[in-house]
Amino acid sequence: MSGEVWSGVANGILTTVQLTVFGFALGAVLGVPVMLLRVSTWRPARWTGRAFIELVRGVPLIVWLFLIYNGPTQFDPSLGTVFTSWRSGVAALGLVSAVYMAEIYRGSLRAINAGQWEASQALGMSRFDTASRIIAPQVTRVAVPASTTYALSLIKDSSLVSAIGVFETTYYATTISSTLSSATPFVVAGVYYIALTIPAAWAARRLDSNLRRKVMR
Amino acid sequence: MSLADAAASKTTSAIRLDGVEKRFGDHLVLKRISLEVQPGQVVALIGPSGAGKSTLLRCINLLERPTAGTITVDGVTVHADHEIKERDLAALRSRVGMVFQSFNLFPHMTALRNITLPQQRVLGRSKAEAEARARALLSRVGLADKADQYPARCSGGQQQRIAIARALALDPKVMLFDEPTSALDPEVGLEVLKVMRELADEGMTMAVVTHEMQFARDVSDHLVVMGDGDIIEEGDPHQIFADPQQARTRQFLRAVLDRE
Numbered sequence A: 001m002s003g004e005v006w007s008g009v010a011n012g013i014l015t016t017v018q019l020t021v022f023g024f025a026l027g028a029v030l031g032v033p034v035m036l037l038r039v040s041t042w043r044p045a046r047w048t049g050r051a052f053i054e055l056v057r058g059v060p061l062i063v064w065l066f067l068i069y070n071g072p073t074q075f076d077p078s079l080g081t082v083f084t085s086w087r088s089g090v091a092a093l094g095l096v097s098a099v100y101m102a103e104i105y106r107g108s109l110r111a112i113n114a115g116q117w118e119a120s121q122a123l124g125m126s127r128f129d130t131a132s133r134i135i136a137p138q139v140t141r142v143a144v145p146a147s148t149t150y151a152l153s154l155i156k157d158s159s160l161v162s163a164i165g166v167f168e169t170t171y172y173a174t175t176i177s178s179t180l181s182s183a184t185p186f187v188v189a190g191v192y193y194i195a196l197t198i199p200a201a202w203a204a205r206r207l208d209s210n211l212r213r214k215v216m217r
Numbered sequence B: 001m002s003l004a005d006a007a008a009s010k011t012t013s014a015i016r017l018d019g020v021e022k023r024f025g026d027h028l029v030l031k032r033i034s035l036e037v038q039p040g041q042v043v044a045l046i047g048p049s050g051a052g053k054s055t056l057l058r059c060i061n062l063l064e065r066p067t068a069g070t071i072t073v074d075g076v077t078v079h080a081d082h083e084i085k086e087r088d089l090a091a092l093r094s095r096v097g098m099v100f101q102s103f104n105l106f107p108h109m110t111a112l113r114n115i116t117l118p119q120q121r122v123l124g125r126s127k128a129e130a131e132a133r134a135r136a137l138l139s140r141v142g143l144a145d146k147a148d149q150y151p152a153r154c155s156g157g158q159q160q161r162i163a164i165a166r167a168l169a170l171d172p173k174v175m176l177f178d179e180p181t182s183a184l185d186p187e188v189g190l191e192v193l194k195v196m197r198e199l200a201d202e203g204m205t206m207a208v209v210t211h212e213m214q215f216a217r218d219v220s221d222h223l224v225v226m227g228d229g230d231i232i233e234e235g236d237p238h239q240i241f242a243d244p245q246q247a248r249t250r251q252f253l254r255a256v257l258d259r260e
C-alpha cells in the first residue's frame, strides 16, 4: 500500500465531515417543523406531516440525490449553478435527516410526562413559553442518544453523495481504485470511516453522560 | 353583618362553582356540582377513588374544561358554554396555585429556577425580584440550602415543598392541592402537611383533595365528601366524622379509618 493511496483518499475526509455536519444540522433544524406538523391537533397539518415523512422516507437517499441534482436542471439548465453537486448532496442528506429527526423528536416528546404541561399551564405560563422553555429542553435531552446514533450513521451514508460527483472520501477511493485497478483504496477509505466514527461515538457518549449527570432524570 | 356586607361577601367568595358538569365522552364524571369557598377557608375533599375529586379540582383552574356550569375565582368568571378567552384563562390561572400528587417540578432547572421562571414569565418580575422572593419562600418551607439543586437530587418531600413554594411565588388567591402527600412515605408526608397547616393558619384559601383523614378533620374548616361525581355530604368536618348523615359517607369513613 503506497503512501499516495493514503494521502489521495485522505483528500476527501474534510468533505465527508462537512457533508455530515451540514446535512445533520439542516435535518436537526428542519426536523422541528416537520415534527410539529406531525403532532398537530389540526388534522390537515397532521396529515401533511405524515405524508411528507412517508414520501421522503419511502424513496432511497441515492434517488433523492439524483432527483435534486438533475431534476431542476431538466426544467431550466441555468438552475445548474444553484444545484451544484455539493449543495444537492447537503440538501438530500438534510431532507432525509429531517424526517428521521422529526420521528426522533416525536418519540422524545411522548416520553415527557403530561404533568409537565399541566404544571406549566397551571402556573399560567403561555403555550409558547411552555413549549419553548419547559418541554423543548427536555425533549432535546431525551433525543440526544438517538440523534447522535443517527449522526454517526450519517457519516457512512454521506458516501452515497459520491454518486453525484462530490469529492468526498468514497469519491476519491473510487477514482483512485479505477486508475490503479486495485481495491486497496477502498480498504483505506474503510479505515478512514472507522477513524472518523470512533472518536465521534466517544464524543457523543461524553455529551450524553454530561447531560445526564447534570439533570439526572 | 349588614345586607350590603352580605351581598359583598357573596360576590367575593374565593371560589364559586355553579352547576359544574364534566363529561368525558359518554362518561359523566361531575354531576352539576355547586360549591362555595370563602376567603381564608380551607376545604377538604374526600371520597373514594374515581369519585371525581381530581377532576373537580382541575376544573377550578381549567386544566379540564367543564362541559357545563360557571366557575368564579376571586371575581373572574368563566362560563363553560361561552368560548373561554385567553385573557380570562390567564387571569383565572394567575389567581390559582396548584400542587400535584407527582410534584411536577421541571427536572431541567434548579429549585431556584423552578420558582423564578414563572414569576418572570407570568408576572413580569425582574430576575432579582424573583430570586429574592424565591429564596424567601424556600427558607419558609425549610429548604434554603436546596436553591441550587436539581429536583432529582431532592427527596419527594423536598420536591413537594419546592412545588408549593413555586406556586406561592405567584401570589395566588387560592391554592389547590391534589393528594399532595399520596406519593410520599408517611413521615415525609408530615413535612409537607406541616407547611400546608402553616399556610392555612396564615389565612390562605385552600381546597385540598386528601386521604389524610387527620388533616381533613383537624385543619379544614369545611369538609366535602364526594362519590360518583357528586357531593354526598358536606359540612363541619368534626360533625361529619363524628356523625355522618349518609350511608355512603359512613361506609367510606369506616373503610379508610379501618385502614389507618
Ligand SMILES: Nc1ncnc2c1ncn2[C@@H]1O[C@H](COP(=O)(O)OP(=O)(O)O)[C@@H](O)[C@H]1O
Pocket (backbone or CB within 6 Å): B024, B027, B029, B047, B048, B049, B050, B051, B052, B053, B054, B055, B056
Ligand atoms: N382524561 C380523562 N378521560 C376519561 N376519563 C377520565 C379522565 N380523567 C378522569 N376520568 C374518569 O373520571 C372519573 C373521576 O376521576 P378522578 O377525578 O380522577 O377521581 P378521583 O380523583 O376522585 O379519584 C374516573 O372514573 C376516571 O376514570
Ligand SMILES: [Mg+2]
Pocket (backbone or CB within 6 Å): B053, B054, B055, B179
Ligand atoms: Mg384523584
